[in-house]
Amino acid sequence: MTPELPNGPISLFLDVDGTLIDIAPRPDAVVVAPHLIETLNILDRRLDGALALVSGRTIADLDHLFHPLRLRASGVHGAEMRFDANHETESVAGDAVSEDIVARLRDIAGSHVGTLVENKRYSVAIHYRAAPAAREELARELQLLIQSEAGQDLRILPGHMVFELKRATFDKGVAIGNFLTRAPFQGRRPIFCGDDVTDTPGFDAVLAAGGLAFSVGFSRPGLSGSFADPAAVRDWLAHMAQMEASGG
Numbered sequence: 427m428t429p430e431l432p433n434g435p436i437s438l439f440l441d442v443d444g445t446l447i448d449i450a451p452r453p454d455a456v457v458v459a460p461h462l463i464e465t466l467n468i469l470d471r472r473l474d475g476a477l478a479l480v481s482g483r484t485i486a487d488l489d490h491l492f493h494p495l496r497l498r499a500s501g502v503h504g505a506e507m508r509f510d511a512n513h514e515t516e517s518v519a520g521d522a523v524s525e526d527i528v529a530r531l532r533d534i535a536g537s538h539v540g541t542l543v544e545n546k547r548y549s550v551a552i553h554y555r556a557a558p559a560a561r562e563e564l565a566r567e568l569q570l571l572i573q574s575e576a577g578q579d580l581r582i583l584p585g586h587m588v589f590e591l592k593r594a595t596f597d598k599g600v601a602i603g604n605f606l607t608r609a610p611f612q613g614r615r616p617i618f619c620g621d622d623v624t625d626t627p628g629f630d631a632v633l634a635a636g637g638l639a640f641s642v643g644f645s646r647p648g649l650s651g652s653f654a655d656p657a658a659v660r661d662w663l664a665h666m667a668q669m670e671a672s673g674g
């Protein structure tokens with residue numbers, strides 16, 4: 427699918443894993459092609475900066491992956507915000523997940539060979555891509571963990587072969603809503619592309635703002651359309667950037 431762009435000014439919100447880049451066996455095994463970085467750089471300039479990465483990764487991780495490009499971004503499912511690429515990352519999430527919870531999650535991971543813990547301060551993830559059979563048991567153990575720490579008000583956020591523990595006060599929809607009230611996003615029609623259940627609040631936010639929501643790898647009634655895979659998203663973005671480069 428190659429979506430037609432609406433008339434008038436737009437803004438772009440882009441999920442990262444499974445949308446811009448292909449899923450890899452481990453979080454640190456992803457590949458970001460140089461031409462994707464160049465495409466995003468061109469589009470960021472074309473949109474006067476109204477382009478943001480909206481990811482479950484930390485913004486520091488995004489900067490590392492997309493180096494030398496530094497974009498407006500939201501990280502850790504909305505817990506981190508960077509409203510200007512030249513500014514520092516702000517936390518909007520309150521307290522970090524406690525060290526005790528992280529330690530208990532590491533204990534759980536220790537009893538499931540192949541699982542991997544990723545501590546992102548405002549969320550802690552347990553990846554089971556290399557241990558898919560552990561899914562149900564992990565879900566049960568995580569449920570017991572958050573019930574035993576009810577005061578921390580944590581939720582389980584499922585993603586692609588991963589469970590994350592985070593608070594309910596932030597998500598990608600809140601993050602996009604925060605961007606939309608500020609320059610250079612304000613007054614532009616937002617477009618969000620995402621591939622995961624964790625992107626649902628983002629889809630809802632742009633649709634509520636009169637924008638367009640595109641899924642990747644699946645289709646769902648109510649969304650504006652879908653891309654087959656991240657390569658199709660990259661081709662679409664490259665096409666837009668090419669139009670700019672040729673003055674189209």
Ligand SMILES: O=P(O)(O)OC[C@H]1O[C@H](O[C@H]2O[C@H](CO)[C@@H](O)[C@H](O)[C@H]2O)[C@H](O)[C@@H](O)[C@@H]1O
Nearest residue numbers: 442443449450451452453481482483586587588
């Ligand atoms: O919101 P996103 O930008 O899509 O980030 C979601 C999570 O992405 C990463 O994990 C996922 O991608 C890994 C690399 O392809 C894969 O190995 C893993 O199974 C996926 O869950 C990242 O590690 C997480 O922190 C993000 O929340």
